[in-house]
Amino acid sequence: MKIIDASVRTFWYTTHEETDSDGHAHPGPARRVKKALLTLTCEDGTSGHAFGSPEQLRPHLLERFIRPVVLDQDALARERLWQDLAHWQRGSGGQLSDRTLAIVDCALWDLAGHLLKAPVYKIIGSYRDKVPAYGSIMCGDELEGGLATPEDYGGFAEKLVARGYQAIKLHTWMPPVRWSPNIEMDLKACSAVREAVGPKFPLMLDAYHWYSREEAYELGKGLEALNFTWIEEVMDEQSMSSYAWLTQELKIPVIGPESMGGKYKHRAEWIKAGACDILRTGVEDVGGITPALKTMHLAESFGMNCEVHGHGAENLAISAATKNCRWYERGLLHPFLDYDACPEYLNRIPDPMDEEGFVWLSQEPGLGEDINFEYIDANLAE
Numbered sequence: 001m002k003i004i005d006a007s008v009r010t011f012w013y014t015t016h017e018e019t020d021s022d023g024h025a026h027p028g029p030a031r032r033v034k035k036a037l038l039t040l041t042c043e044d045g046t047s048g049h050a051f052g053s054p055e056q057l058r059p060h061l062l063e064r065f066i067r068p069v070v071l072d073q074d075a076l077a078r079e080r081l082w083q084d085l086a087h088w089q090r091g092s093g094g095q096l097s098d099r100t101l102a103i104v105d106c107a108l109w110d111l112a113g114h115l116l117k118a119p120v121y122k123i124i125g126s127y128r129d130k131v132p133a134y135g136s137i138m139c140g141d142e143l144e145g146g147l148a149t150p151e152d153y154g155g156f157a158e159k160l161v162a163r164g165y166q167a168i169k170l171h172t173w174m175p176p177v178r179w180s181p182n183i184e185m186d187l188k189a190c191s192a193v194r195e196a197v198g199p200k201f202p203l204m205l206d207a208y209h210w211y212s213r214e215e216a217y218e219l220g221k222g223l224e225a226l227n228f229t230w231i232e233e234v235m236d237e238q239s240m241s242s243y244a245w246l247t248q249e250l251k252i253p254v255i256g257p258e259s260m261g262g263k264y265k266h267r268a269e270w271i272k273a274g275a276c277d278i279l280r281t282g283v284e285d286v287g288g289i290t291p292a293l294k295t296m297h298l299a300e301s302f303g304m305n306c307e308v309h310g311h312g313a314e315n316l317a318i319s320a321a322t323k324n325c326r327w328y329e330r331g332l333l334h335p336f337l338d339y340d341a342c343p344e345y346l347n348r349i350p351d352p353m354d355e356e357g358f359v360w361l362s363q364e365p366g367l368g369e370d371i372n373f374e375y376i377d378a379n380l381a382e
């Protein structure tokens, strides 16, 4: 079955989030922003879809890289098509990012799901049909009643436990918050949450990403005293040796890398260097479901868990198709935002969570996004 078309639709939708100068999300006034949808269509009319940003699916990338690789190719040849795209990255002058690779790969997996009439996680080979979720709290802010104080975090954590979450991860305060970064405040927030949820509830911290070794050590020792489950991205992940040092110095598991490129091969170097106790991957971070699965299997070979960064149908699918990850990262969460509210461009959210804190996989064919095409076509950006 051959792919005969690759197209992109850009459309408007309403968001209630804004991004700060470090790229972290926070609640914001409702505003209209653009999103893009890649569609790959086969000769029999079957199509596969994946969302991205207009920039990650801009016309130059569609014409110069995506179409030349996928058109007239076997729709099920995902491994070869992913390798072909990945090899073009070197000669793309930095234009072809892992994010764009991830969108194409996800559309190919969605297409396979529709062709084979099965959910993607079952095409991969399911390990479970529901995944326990941790609530991933947004970075701190200075919003009255938001996430401005340690008490705000403690109060919000109580609500998340009542909602059913089986674990909670804090992102604490980072610039542009005036007085951050601040280890003392990080630990006060973590302590307030520990107080709120009790001594055994699993907690994790993902803090300011540029602490020094000494600061990261101080923060890690503080988390050990609070019985936290892992410490995440507290130093610049470009310094693998710093993480190898920290992993040696701390008892609390160190997880990473999240933000680094290099796909599964760079993550193999982190394992070889002893730079993490738990590996980290993410469909968007490593260039798709195809390389993310390679990363998880790599970790499994070393007896390590590999926790998946980010929410969404694609990250949920790989979490359900592998044994060596404990959680689905459901978020980002904030007291002012209703995470369960369905975006206008979908008919249902991809990660509904039950009262016990399990996210159930869709049994529909494909990736698990129930796309509202009528809305998209009625709100095209061109």
Ligand SMILES: O=C(O)[C@H](O)[C@@H](O)[C@@H](O)C(=O)NO
Binding pocket: 023, 024, 025, 136, 171, 206, 258, 309, 310, 332
């Ligand atoms: O921008 C970031 O640092 C991440 O997106 C962050 O908000 C969150 O997704 C994360 O780090 N999860 O682990």
Ligand SMILES: [Mg+2]
Binding pocket: 206, 232, 233, 258, 309
């Ligand atoms: Mg993180």
